Amino acid sequence: DFLYALQEIVPAFGASTDDLERCRLNGMVDCGERHKHIYQRAMLLVEQVKVSKGSPLVTCLLEGPSGSGKTAMAATIGIDSDFPYVKIISAETMIGLSESSKCAQIVKVFEDAYKSQLSIIILDDIERLLEYVAIGPRFSNLISQTLLVLLKRLPPKGKNMLVIGTTSEVGFLESLGICDAFSVTYHVPTLDQADAKKVLQGLNVFAEDDIDLAAEALHDMPLKKLYMLVEMAAQGSTGGSAEAIYSGKEKISLNHFYDILGDIVSIRH
Amino acid sequence: DFLYALQEIVPAFGASTDDLERCRLNGMVDCGERHKHIYQRAMLLVEQVKVSKGSPLVTCLLEGPSGSGKTAMAATIGIDSDFPYVKIISAETMIGLSESSKCAQIVKVFEDAYKSQLSIIILDDIERLLEYVAIGPRFSNLISQTLLVLLKRLPPKGKNMLVIGTTSEVGFLESLGICDAFSVTYHVPTLDQADAKKVLQGLNVFAEDDIDLAAEALHDMPLKKLYMLVEMAAQGSTGGSAEAIYSGKEKISLNHFYDILGDIVSIRH
Amino acid sequence: DFLYALQEIVPAFGASTDDLERCRLNGMVDCGERHKHIYQRAMLLVEQVKVSKGSPLVTCLLEGPSGSGKTAMAATIGIDSDFPYVKIISAETMIGLSESSKCAQIVKVFEDAYKSQLSIIILDDIERLLEYVAIGPRFSNLISQTLLVLLKRLPPKGKNMLVIGTTSEVGFLESLGICDAFSVTYHVPTLDQADAKKVLQGLNVFAEDDIDLAAEALHDMPLKKLYMLVEMAAQGSTGGSAEAIYSGKEKISLNHFYDILGDIVSIRH
Amino acid sequence: DFLYALQEIVPAFGASTDDLERCRLNGMVDCGERHKHIYQRAMLLVEQVKVSKGSPLVTCLLEGPSGSGKTAMAATIGIDSDFPYVKIISAETMIGLSESSKCAQIVKVFEDAYKSQLSIIILDDIERLLEYVAIGPRFSNLISQTLLVLLKRLPPKGKNMLVIGTTSEVGFLESLGICDAFSVTYHVPTLDQADAKKVLQGLNVFAEDDIDLAAEALHDMPLKKLYMLVEMAAQGSTGGSAEAIYSGKEKISLNHFYDILGDIVSIRH
Amino acid sequence: DFLYALQEIVPAFGASTDDLERCRLNGMVDCGERHKHIYQRAMLLVEQVKVSKGSPLVTCLLEGPSGSGKTAMAATIGIDSDFPYVKIISAETMIGLSESSKCAQIVKVFEDAYKSQLSIIILDDIERLLEYVAIGPRFSNLISQTLLVLLKRLPPKGKNMLVIGTTSEVGFLESLGICDAFSVTYHVPTLDQADAKKVLQGLNVFAEDDIDLAAEALHDMPLKKLYMLVEMAAQGSTGGSAEAIYSGKEKISLNHFYDILGDIVSIRH
Amino acid sequence: DFLYALQEIVPAFGASTDDLERCRLNGMVDCGERHKHIYQRAMLLVEQVKVSKGSPLVTCLLEGPSGSGKTAMAATIGIDSDFPYVKIISAETMIGLSESSKCAQIVKVFEDAYKSQLSIIILDDIERLLEYVAIGPRFSNLISQTLLVLLKRLPPKGKNMLVIGTTSEVGFLESLGICDAFSVTYHVPTLDQADAKKVLQGLNVFAEDDIDLAAEALHDMPLKKLYMLVEMAAQGSTGGSAEAIYSGKEKISLNHFYDILGDIVSIRH
Ligand SMILES: Nc1ncnc2c1ncn2[C@@H]1O[C@H](COP(=O)(O)OP(=O)(O)OP(=O)(O)O)[C@@H](O)[C@H]1O
Ligand SMILES: Nc1ncnc2c1ncn2[C@@H]1O[C@H](COP(=O)(O)OP(=O)(O)OP(=O)(O)O)[C@@H](O)[C@H]1O
Ligand SMILES: Nc1ncnc2c1ncn2[C@@H]1O[C@H](COP(=O)(O)OP(=O)(O)OP(=O)(O)O)[C@@H](O)[C@H]1O
Ligand SMILES: Nc1ncnc2c1ncn2[C@@H]1O[C@H](COP(=O)(O)OP(=O)(O)OP(=O)(O)O)[C@@H](O)[C@H]1O
Ligand SMILES: Nc1ncnc2c1ncn2[C@@H]1O[C@H](COP(=O)(O)OP(=O)(O)OP(=O)(O)O)[C@@H](O)[C@H]1O
Ligand SMILES: Nc1ncnc2c1ncn2[C@@H]1O[C@H](COP(=O)(O)OP(=O)(O)OP(=O)(O)O)[C@@H](O)[C@H]1O
Ligand SMILES: [Mg+2]
Ligand SMILES: [Mg+2]
Numbered sequence A, B, C, D, E, F: 001d002f003l004y005a006l007q008e009i010v011p012a013f014g015a016s017t018d019d020l021e022r023c024r025l026n027g028m029v030d031c032g033e034r035h036k037h038i039y040q041r042a043m044l045l046v047e048q049v050k051v052s053k054g055s056p057l058v059t060c061l062l063e064g065p066s067g068s069g070k071t072a073m074a075a076t077i078g079i080d081s082d083f084p085y086v087k088i089i090s091a092e093t094m095i096g097l098s099e100s101s102k103c104a105q106i107v108k109v110f111e112d113a114y115k116s117q118l119s120i121i122i123l124d125d126i127e128r129l130l131e132y133v134a135i136g137p138r139f140s141n142l143i144s145q146t147l148l149v150l151l152k153r154l155p156p157k158g159k160n161m162l163v164i165g166t167t168s169e170v171g172f173l174e175s176l177g178i179c180d181a182f183s184v185t186y187h188v189p190t191l192d193q194a195d196a197k198k199v200l201q202g203l204n205v206f207a208e209d210d211i212d213l214a215a216e217a218l219h220d221m222p223l224k225k226l227y228m229l230v231e232m233a234a235q236g237s238t239g240g241s242a243e244a245i246y247s248g249k250e251k252i253s254l255n256h257f258y259d260i261l262g263d264i265v266s267i268r269h
């Protein structure tokens, strides 16, 4: 079961799991049907890769708005797979490198993985790996081409591999032809009101009666933003109340919560 | 005969055949008239090159949607030709190289081939060799120019050569003038319902009664995607059923098949 | 209280405070509700960073017209935080450097900050760090990508960080996706008539009766421009009156003030 | 007379004639009035260069669709001129070179020619020398500028030179100003029905009664394509008939000819 | 008084004044109210910089059509300031340098000036420093960014600086954001009829009765062009009369003057 | 008188005159009023430079269609000036050089000229110096900036200089701001019917009665093209008649002349 899996996070192997763990800073909670469905399907792919003879390479893209939980989901799949080789490729470890150094690092991870019977590679935030900005648009074609080829190149005989990509710029990847290069794509959504309520209940920082109002005020907010919002509101309007709230002694004032929500949301419009 | 040829795959010479074999991971099956027709015409070109005095260079382009079977077809022609020199030029072996190194490698293969009385060169996925992306569009003009010249340059006296190109971006090649540089172009299509049925029957993973429904649900799917789809469906909705299905003990549930098909197709629209 | 905080500026640590002090050449005065509100909210973020366990990285953007007081505000927050590591990253210290050297310097500041339990980094005038000009537009994508990653990358376990950005080109940052990368954004406005009056009163260079007229003539002028205007007007129409005015012996002639205001404003239209 | 000239191809001097000969792989046959007219006019220019005092440099451009016979025509003029220096500059011998190396090679040929009293330089496929592709368009401005200057620069006193250019992208050359740099331009056309009939008669591979029908089916086909088409058709629908047909024992089946023609032509539309 | 100031040009210090003097080849004459007004305001800024404590950096832009007298005006202000450090930064001394060398030279001048208690830097013809051309437009962003930063960076404590920029492409500077970076901008106009008459009277090369007609024929001509026009006309229609005219023995023929004026003006339309 | 001047071409100094002479391969003949007028005005500028004190630098642009006689005119002015330093800067001597080498060469010529009391520099075919092509358009901004500065930079005290530019792309120079940088611009036209008749009479290759018809057939042809046309026609339709015609024994057949004219002109439309 999904939630069960979310809890029993066992390290697959040494250091690398640490990296994966760091991807789900706020843990994994039940946040609605869609997230659960995607997790289950992805675990089916994990199994397919384990037993397949005809498809040594399976690729899967998780796309959705910023903060919707894609990276945490991919990391969880990696951890739960129990595969001997699970690695995340992220722009964070390649800051300031030239395009060709980044390419070399990416290729290196694939070459390493080819040596393992079963492997998972997470291409995290593909638009960032590609150095994408909407103005222009600009991006690294060298890295694009590298990914396009790696997503189709078969591992050596007898080795099977799952590649999981994440992105919040699916339209851009579509126009590069990178979406088509994935076997299957799942959309990871923001939270609807019911999902948000579940998450807020788990956090236990609102008075019982306020939870519905709070959840209603959040229209389609992504998970990660919700965690930040709650923590900001927990400081209270004059500061200092965070500890009392997290220890359960106090609750977040709904009015202050609305204020902070306004700061975060209104600017954009 | 086409199917006969498909079966009796004999290595033309040592190592290289291995590369070609790897291009048809799912073997070669009868998948309709159009594929058969193209194969036959291409084999006529092989013969023309063998006997020609006036045209030492014949060039042929296979274009069609991603996964329609172009590379497997080209590899099969190469293998079946029994020519002493058959080589595939693919972006997979040139990841991360500079444009000019790629150029040099491509030219090298042609120079090597010129030493053989009869040779076949497969330019696989030409848009990838050209580092093409639709945004811009961007591509390597250095490599474009190299191909444009190589596709017209005659081998030395007494040497004959067949060049087979493949692409799923025929519109792009058209606007580069690369299509015009080929003597002849064939369109490799996706599968219509009848073709798909033939392939599914060969795979023998559906109950007799379900085959027509399954084939009907696949509108114009390319061969390669069909193989991936079947394997995904074969895991069953809770996993673990692949072995039973491939050994013939169980059949794929049509409902689960529709589900998986939905995952793969719906996102795009 | 805001104004109190503005006055009791105590150095957090050695040399660096000097840099921050230099950012508020004209001191910090009360210039209206909005400025006060932003200051208070930012100080709540400072506190959140001090106590947070779930959000080791909080980021906040101050955007508003040129001269509205963003840099002085950010510097004041840095000074008032009493954090052991407070650093301003500004284009002024990186003139003429290559994009990659600038990148390296920026990354260096972050790496240094990661060693401190609590740190504040001010990214001053982000559009200038990005070498932005509207024509094109042109900008450094290398630096953009670096900021996009740094604004999301978590400090090591146990270290907490606040990043404050300033910009007068919020539309540009929006289209780069840099705005979305900040947890929260505040708009720092120009002065309305009441705010301007407050500032003029504090300066004490106009006759009592002239202050309202002077304040009325300034439509939505930014703070910094107002200081420059007053100093230009204080020279008098034939020069030499500055000392008398600042020592309180004379007042600025309203007519001359209008003249100078005309020079500064009219050209633009 | 034109045809006579076509036959009595005598080498002007050693190795280089070989290169020129290789440009007319299918020999030179009578293929209509326009081709003949251009040849005669070009031979008048050859004579003018031989006797001129006032125009040490004459330049002539042959433009027309791909395969219409431009290169073979230029080579024939070079061979028939009996000039001591005749050289073809072609992209084929400069694959993969940098723009500036290509430039240097081109300039070198001109410098060599300047040493000869009478010289002909053929700039073959100028768009290819310029690395032109329609997308963008892209091309080498370094080489463009070099040609623009070389086409106007006078040889040293006492030396006379004829430059013949060929291109199938006259519109592009026009917009570069390269057309204007030539003294005169001739359009080399595709074959009309009467011209095609003449060529087919010469080849003697159709039954008497079929020739008109075959010629009629070819609408404005360029010469070179016609030769390829005939050779493809000569293999027969099941292969193996080429020898019988070229030795005159059999004739090409009109139906098979139509089929092959369809393969070659239909794709484009 | 303005004109008085114009006459008593005393060197501020050694060699550099020579450079400044060379900027007013035709001396400084009274050419109307606007020029006089700008000069006076600029001299007030000089005084402000001398006494200011709150604004160590004052910046002023002179913009206007080509030849209207901007450079001569800026040079005159520099000379009349009697500041110990006065330097003109001009593209003339940086021909052919790379962008980064130019940058370095510009920065060097500022660094030198920072050592002086009082300094003036003239950024002459800013669009030329920026390597601007309208086609594209193209310009050096490296130098743009350098100027944008230098125009805001404060000199060290206790040092005051005035920066005077000149440009005839104010629209371009506006769109770069460089105009906004200046504290104040003045428009230096062409000559109206009355101004032109004053200048012609000073030159004393027309008959008394012709001066009005001549001045009328010059619609909004810039100063520098007027000097060139008069000198061309002074040669007379057959040459040789210049000496007689400048020595006052002859006057310029009005008809010949009209002719020459036509040559200079008509072409543009 | 103009024609007289045209004849008495005396070398100003050694080798360089040779270069200038080579610019008027077909000599200088009377070809109408406009050419004469421009020559006279330009000679007035030569005189102005000789005697001027106030304008050490005079600049003049000759613009007009390709082949209209601009270079020959500029060379003639240079030769007739008798100035100690006369130099032509042309793309012909800088083929294949990098932009910065070209820049250096151009600057070198100016630096050399600054050493001479009186000098003339001819910037021939400025669009070619700038590596201009209409597509894009593309051009060297480095060289553009260099010319823009050199056309305004004053020679050292006591040295006077005349710069003559030529171009057939005046619209392009206009948009670069290079036209405005010249003191005066003259348009060098093609030949009208009367002018063409004069030139043909001088050549004496037509029968008396044919001259008018021939001149009429040439609509606005540039001089240089006319010379080429006549020489082509002089070969006769079967070749070999050139000698007879130039020696006056035969005349050009009007019909053949029309034919050749058709070849040259019709293609363009
Ligand atoms: N069921 C869940 N699925 C995913 N994330 C969860 C879940 N429950 C809690 N979380 C928390 O929500 C946060 C999701 O953030 P995450 O970084 O995965 O989002 P993201 O979509 O990758 O964002 P971005 O687009 O910025 O990369 C994590 O902190 C994670 O611990
Ligand atoms: N008759 C056939 N023709 C082609 N391929 C076949 C045939 N029968 C089975 N196959 C299998 O179908 C698959 C076709 O994939 P292939 O890589 O050739 O497609 P493609 O068109 O080259 O795809 P892409 O556009 O992604 O390069 C191969 O795995 C091949 O083994
Ligand atoms: N309450 C206040 N808030 C901000 N600045 C103040 C305040 N009171 C006085 N000031 C003064 O106003 C000036 C504000 O200028 P500052 O450089 O901060 O503006 P800015 O918005 O950063 O401008 P720019 O867009 O040019 O970077 C400083 O000189 C500061 O000393
Ligand atoms: N009269 C003729 N003129 C030209 N070519 C002829 C003639 N008769 C036969 N040929 C043959 O026709 C072919 C013409 O091809 P050629 O390469 O010259 O065409 P092209 O116009 O240069 O083509 P491309 O545009 O591809 O460069 C040659 O093989 C040549 O031998
Ligand atoms: N009062 C005056 N103000 C300015 N220039 C004057 C004045 N009186 C005479 N002049 C002369 O007019 C000329 C003005 O030319 P200047 O080079 O200053 O113009 P500019 O606007 O800088 O031109 P450009 O746009 O080409 O740089 C100088 O030769 C100067 O000596
Ligand atoms: N009066 C004349 N003026 C100019 N050229 C003349 C005259 N009389 C004869 N000619 C001849 O006409 C030709 C003019 O060619 P020129 O190269 O000067 O033209 P151009 O305008 O510079 O051409 P392009 O635009 O190609 O550079 C020369 O050969 C010159 O000898
Ligand atoms: Mg993520
Ligand atoms: Mg393929």
Ligand SMILES: [Mg+2]
Pocket (backbone or CB within 6 Å): C070, C071, C072, C124, C125, C166
């Ligand atoms: Mg600021």
Ligand SMILES: [Mg+2]
Pocket (backbone or CB within 6 Å): D070, D071, D072, D124, D125, D166
């Ligand atoms: Mg050719």
Ligand SMILES: [Mg+2]
Pocket (backbone or CB within 6 Å): E070, E071, E072, E124, E125, E166
């Ligand atoms: Mg100036």
Ligand SMILES: [Mg+2]
Pocket (backbone or CB within 6 Å): F070, F071, F072, F124, F125, F166
């Ligand atoms: Mg010329």
